[in-house]
Amino acid sequence: MTQAATAKGRATRARIVEGAAEVLRERGVAFTTLDDIRDRTGTSKSQLFHYFPDGKDELLLSVARFEADRVLEDQQPQLGRLDSWESWAQWRDLVVERYERQGDQCPLGSLFLQVGRSRPGSRAIVTELMRQWQQQLADGMRALQARGLVAASLDVGQASAALLAGIQGGVAIMMSTGDSTHLKAALDAGIAALRATRDAPDPG
Amino acid sequence: MTQAATAKGRATRARIVEGAAEVLRERGVAFTTLDDIRDRTGTSKSQLFHYFPDGKDELLLSVARFEADRVLEDQQPQLGRLDSWESWAQWRDLVVERYERQGDQCPLGSLFLQVGRSRPGSRAIVTELMRQWQQQLADGMRALQARGLVAASLDVGQASAALLAGIQGGVAIMMSTGDSTHLKAALDAGIAALRATRDAPDPG
DNA sequence: CAGAAAATGGACCGGCAAGTCCACCCCGGG
């Protein structure tokens, strides 16, 4: 039963997912038990298994979906409207701010470790998130091209892939070291690469 | 007792670390037990605790150190001699090849999940690995500068940080999606950015 | 206001895996 039948049921299910997401962010997947989630969400063991019959894995997968959705939502509306240098700059700051606030928690990354990267469900979630994210970056780059701010010859697919990789890596490094230098460098380098398609390079 | 007293002891300890690293890569941290490691290494429970008195965490940390060392070793000698476009290209291929061969295993990443990113020991390992890696990239960029292949005005610190982030992210994405496109894009973009400091941009 | 279906509470079970313990082995030195 993935969908609850009544409004109350749906509310409870949502409460479980959101509460579980909180606990997981705080404690980390490896150290979170169903009892922790039960406590936080004010539910009982039977409810957990009522709404997630396949047990912990199913619940974790639902949390992963929930977190994946948040990732892109948290970057809106900037990410959806990257049609000027100003909006790119704003988005860049937003990303840095979001992840610095998040600190060393990587709900999504850790979630898949536990469930298993290769499991059909989990891989689909990341793949889809990456696809959408890159898509929006690519849209932004094409918007710049349309306005003549970026050379039409730019390989948008490659540039957006590289920028996305830089973000992921920057975040990953920040998780481990607590330092956001790399994230900022990756964002700035990615945007600078766009600019460089029009500007003259340093002639030195 | 972190160091064994006799040669035999030291050999056993090394066998444990290497064997554990193998098992962890195959099964993943979350699904590996001390008994798995015991089987693989042909040792007994008491030996595990004899050489790693603090238990599983201490062992995992040792494996993390072991794996961290491998990361840079596997990129040698190319990584240590990035003084021409050819050597950069060779290194780029080496990185792609190494991680494609590794597939969806990320021994290091997962290890820290289990031990806890923030634990003093584990954070130090990643930080040091990142520092050395970036250092070697930066050295390579300066070598290009010295030969006049890259503009002296290039901010090596920022460029190396961005490239490192791109690699990390590219690898991370490949782990989750099985696709090395992003890794290649990040590497190529990073190197192209170096070239672009000298070449004229596409005038389109 | 039934009666069914959904939702909830929480005691209980069972297995697994980390960690303990002690007996034994092996080898080098005196």
Place this chain on the structure above:
DNA sequence: CCCGGGGTGGACTTGCCGGTCCATTTTCTG
């Protein structure tokens, strides 16, 4: 030869935690 200590084997303990079960309450429907 024996003795001491590092090295080894593996049975055993222990606690945790995912998962089960059933009794009870609440909510929908006619």
